Amino acid sequence: MYEREMRKCFRLAKKGYGKVSPNPLVGCVILDKNGNEISNGYHRRYGENHAERDALLKLTPSEAKGGTLIVNLEPCNHYGKTPPCSDLIIKYGIKRVVISTLDPNPKAYGGKEKLEQAGVEVITGVLEQEGRFLNRIFFNNIEHKRTYIVLKTATTIDGKIGTSSGDSKWITSAGARELARKFRQEYDAIMTTSSTVLADNPQMLHRNKIILDRNCRLDFNLNIFKQGNIILINGNNKKYNQEPPFNVQMIYVEEKNNKFNLKDIFNKIYGIGIMSVFVEAGSKLNGEIIKQDLADEIIQFTAPKILNDNSGISCYNGEKAEKISATKVYELKELKPIYPDYYARYVRK
Ligand SMILES: NC(=O)c1ccc[n+]([C@@H]2O[C@H](COP(=O)([O-])OP(=O)(O)OC[C@H]3O[C@@H](n4cnc5c(N)ncnc54)[C@H](OP(=O)(O)O)[C@@H]3O)[C@@H](O)[C@H]2O)c1
Secondary structure, three states, X not given: OOHHXXXXXXXXXXXXXXXXXXOOOOEEEEEOOOOOEEEEEEOOOOOOOOHHHHHHOOOOHHXXXXXXXXXXXXXXXXXXXXXXXXXXHHHOOOOEEEEEEOOOOOOOOOHHHHHHHOOOEEEOOOOHHHHHHHOHHHHHHHHHOOOEEEEEEEEOOOOEEEOOOOOOOOOOOHHHHHHHHHHHOOOOEEEEEHHHHHHHOOOOOOOEEEEEOOOOOOOOOOHHHHOOEEEEEEXXXXXXXXXXXXXXXXXXXXXXXXXXXXXXXXXXXXXXXXXXXXXXXXXXHHHHHHHOOOOOEEEEEEOOOOOOOOOOEEOOOOOOOOOHHHOOOEEEEEEEEEOOEEEEEEEEO
C-alpha cells in the first residue's frame, strides 16, 4: 500500500541531488481524505524547508485535514534550520503518515512517537530497502561517521584505462562522458591525483576538488585550478615554488613509505564537512582504495573496445588476489546502456 506514492517521493527527492548535503534526499506527497493527491514537495537545498513543510505550506489546514502524508524519511522532531515537521503535520490535522525509513540521526529522530502521541496513524517501512539505497550517503555518514566514497572508472572491455604509451583520450563516448560529469555533481567533492592531472590537464568542473600531490608537482597554471575550491593533500616536508592561488587550501597528512594513509585523508575531509567523494583517478589510487576496502560504490563505464595489450594501464593496480575466493566482491545495483557504451553501479557487499 502507498508504494506508488512512495516511488513518487523518491523521484521528487532526487531533485535535491548535489544540493542538500549533509541532509538526506526527501520527497513528500499529500492525499486528501478521498485518496486524491492534493500536494507534493521536496527538500530543495540545505537550510531550506524540509519536504513535508514544502508540501504542507502549499495547502491550508482545512484542505489538509484528515489527509494522508507520504514521505520517504521519518518527519523530524527537532529545531534545526527549520522547526519540527512533526508539529506542522499535527497542526494541519493530517490523519495518517506513511514513511519509508526511520531517521537514524539522533538529533532529529522521534517524529514517529510524537505523531503517534498526537493520535496520528503512522505506517513505516514502505519500500524501505529502496529508501535506504536512495539515502545511502546520509545513512553511511550518520551510522559510520565517515565520507561515502565512490570510484568512477571508464574502461575498455578488457579493463584498461589507457594504452602502454599513456594514451587515454577517449575510451568512452561523448554521451558517457557527459553522464559521468553529471554524476560528479551529485557528490560533495571529487578526488584525483597529480599524476592524472599532469597526464591529462583536465578541468574537472566541480565546486570542490581534492588532489593528492605528495611531491608538490603541480603548477598552479594547470586547467584544474581555473575553477572551484581546490584542496591539495600534501606531506609535511615539501613546498611549492609558487604562492598558491586564493582558491587553494592545503591539508597536511603524514607519510609512511612514501604514501599517505588514505583513511587519514578521508577522516580529515569528513571533518571539514565533505560527506561524499567521487574519485576520478588512475590505477594506483583506485588500486589503493580497493586494497584498503574503502570504496562504498563503484560506477564503471565500459566502452566496446579491446586494447588486447597486457601492458596497457589497468583500471586497478593495488594488491592482487591470488585466488578468486580472495577477490573483493561488490553487488550490482544498476546497469544501463549509454550507447555505444554502458555503465554499471556496484555497491560494497
Ligand atoms: N579512464 C579513466 O577512468 C581514468 C581516470 C583518471 C585517470 N586516468 C588515466 O590514468 C593515468 C594515470 O594513472 P596512474 O595510475 O599513474 O595515476 P593515479 O592513480 O591517478 O595516480 C598515481 C599517483 O597518485 C599518488 N598516490 C596514489 N596513492 C597514494 C597514496 N596512498 N599516498 C600518496 N599518494 C598517492 C601518487 O603520487 P606521487 O607519485 O606524487 O606520490 C601516485 O604516483 C593517466 O594516463 C590518466 O589519463 C584514466
